[in-house]
Amino acid sequence: MIYLTRIEHFNAAHKLFNPDWDFQKNEEVFGKCANDNWHGHNYELYVTVKGEPNPDTGFVFDVKKLGEIIRDQVLEKIDHRNLNVDVDFMKGLMCSTENLAIGIWNELKKYLPQEVVLHCIKLYETPKIYVEYFG
Amino acid sequence: MIYLTRIEHFNAAHKLFNPDWDFQKNEEVFGKCANDNWHGHNYELYVTVKGEPNPDTGFVFDVKKLGEIIRDQVLEKIDHRNLNVDVDFMKGLMCSTENLAIGIWNELKKYLPQEVVLHCIKLYETPKIYVEYFG
Amino acid sequence: MIYLTRIEHFNAAHKLFNPDWDFQKNEEVFGKCANDNWHGHNYELYVTVKGEPNPDTGFVFDVKKLGEIIRDQVLEKIDHRNLNVDVDFMKGLMCSTENLAIGIWNELKKYLPQEVVLHCIKLYETPKIYVEYFG
Amino acid sequence: MIYLTRIEHFNAAHKLFNPDWDFQKNEEVFGKCANDNWHGHNYELYVTVKGEPNPDTGFVFDVKKLGEIIRDQVLEKIDHRNLNVDVDFMKGLMCSTENLAIGIWNELKKYLPQEVVLHCIKLYETPKIYVEYFG
Amino acid sequence: MIYLTRIEHFNAAHKLFNPDWDFQKNEEVFGKCANDNWHGHNYELYVTVKGEPNPDTGFVFDVKKLGEIIRDQVLEKIDHRNLNVDVDFMKGLMCSTENLAIGIWNELKKYLPQEVVLHCIKLYETPKIYVEYFG
């Protein structure tokens, strides 16, 4: 078994704000991340798939094709967007890095061909914070 | 002469939108960066000052103090903010990395003590794009 | 299950020296790392916790609080210190990156709230060497 | 159990070309990577071993010795080489990063002393693509 | 005056070999870099242009357009190529990073619009070696 990882980049605006709470509670819990007028990030997205190398190509999966699927099916929906407002698969969810990683997993899984198994979504929100989701 | 650089991090939302143009022209010129609901970035800010080392300390300038001035006088105004909406010194300006670097230079210059000379503001908008301003 | 990682930085002096051996044996085994007058490193510390996101916040754990606990309970004891001399939890142990990672795990575990599970301590000693400890 | 990782660097030429296919099929599948006159990469190699720290040294394994074994037994055969032409352990295999990681695992395993267990070969082909192999 | 830098990535095969010298002299001077069957690198290319920000856009130059020109006019000729064999503008020159940076400068200069001034080509051959050329 080989694990193959492709790294892609996107950037987006968001805020952390729970609509069931008043503004003061949101500020207490989320601090500057609750800023009403949004803030944003450069996200680094690591997508790991796994499988056995095909003897004809040496590939677990064509990494260029993997990059295209990530860009066409996921980044197209979130890059240069407002994650709270513009992204269907984040509707009704708190816009944390944790939930964004789960959302990306669910989205990507629909579009990956059967021959390849999604193993991990790793998502850097800042150079000092990342989350990992294994499904 | 020694050049001393302190690197700080902030993140913010913005959009590129010229209010003198209609939406279509903005889209033509700025593409996804004109997204009405904003997008955002992790910015890496490099502040370089210059001078001769003080023989008593070996310092051109106390780099901890430099970090504090950057955080208190500049990042406090732009970190986790909307650069178009929340930042006084960007009012009336296009919210490009170029103009943001000039704005940071002007702001920081007011608060640096006379003993140290500001040499360069270098600002990464993404890991593949940065600008430099020398005043 | 989501894995959340916070990266923090510290620097410290240390040496590799086994007091049960003479100087020559220490030099043979540890080479330049046995230098009597110490050497030092910038360490990069990756702390990974795991859990399910809280629906109210979207967080496995508040990453700012995680950073504070790491800084207040661990870095306060090791940052800008001599790991062999100044650090209670390294007393009587060889001051290797391996033992330092185990020590940080044990220390941090005492101070993390019950709602969160410590998963991994990853510690870079140089940009080319790191260790991981999972308890 | 502690996991210890040593990172080494090498660079090499290669191409992706299946001799059972004609040139057109190779171009279709491998695109620019099939360029007849080769292309090349800077590879970053992460070698992870595991074990319990020796109380006398604090080491799972002497990381300097690990670096030497990697350089003497593996990099000597692949650094500044043509992976398709110059490397015995890649003969008859497609020259993908997947197969190269497996080849490095097999080679390194022969030369690691019994006291240490090889855990993972991680290999970056570009800053955006890596594979992992756990044997 | 603002300096704007765009970073792009390419990879290529090359060797260092002076055809006026015999094989032994080439080995003496260039060591492993003279390997007859080539080796290769991931190159990081920093292109810096300078000018005054346009008040309508805030841009010295549209950085997306800059990226397109670099990719279409330069990377198209060198990415996934053999620099000694496949690249017209390196013909008759030693294939060093120094000469490659000068070649990229000359090539790019032809295709940049008059409104923008090329300031610097910075080229990383490995993570530990780079050159800069200012024309």
Next chain:
Amino acid sequence: MIYLTRIEHFNAAHKLFNPDWDFQKNEEVFGKCANDNWHGHNYELYVTVKGEPNPDTGFVFDVKKLGEIIRDQVLEKIDHRNLNVDVDFMKGLMCSTENLAIGIWNELKKYLPQEVVLHCIKLYETPKIYVEYFG
């Protein structure tokens, strides 16, 4: 004119302590950096030389030879050392990054052949702090 940079790594212990001041004044000025038992860093050293490429080699200067001179003449004296205690060329000087960069410049200049001109010593003390010295 081409500028060629070689990056090398070393690590060392030091403290910031002015012997003309009492302990309290040292603590006020240098904070944790005055810790009596030392602390330490991984330093990244960038050495830039300049010149015109030699047509026979394409080199401003042989970058392998540059690396050897840096390691043999400079790193040998400071790597895995105590900068305050073990290093002749820092005797009597405050052990700041500024003074260390000047010391490295002076040392290296003695050992570089006449055919190459030293242009800059750039020295990272932490990933967020560096100094540059141009002689």
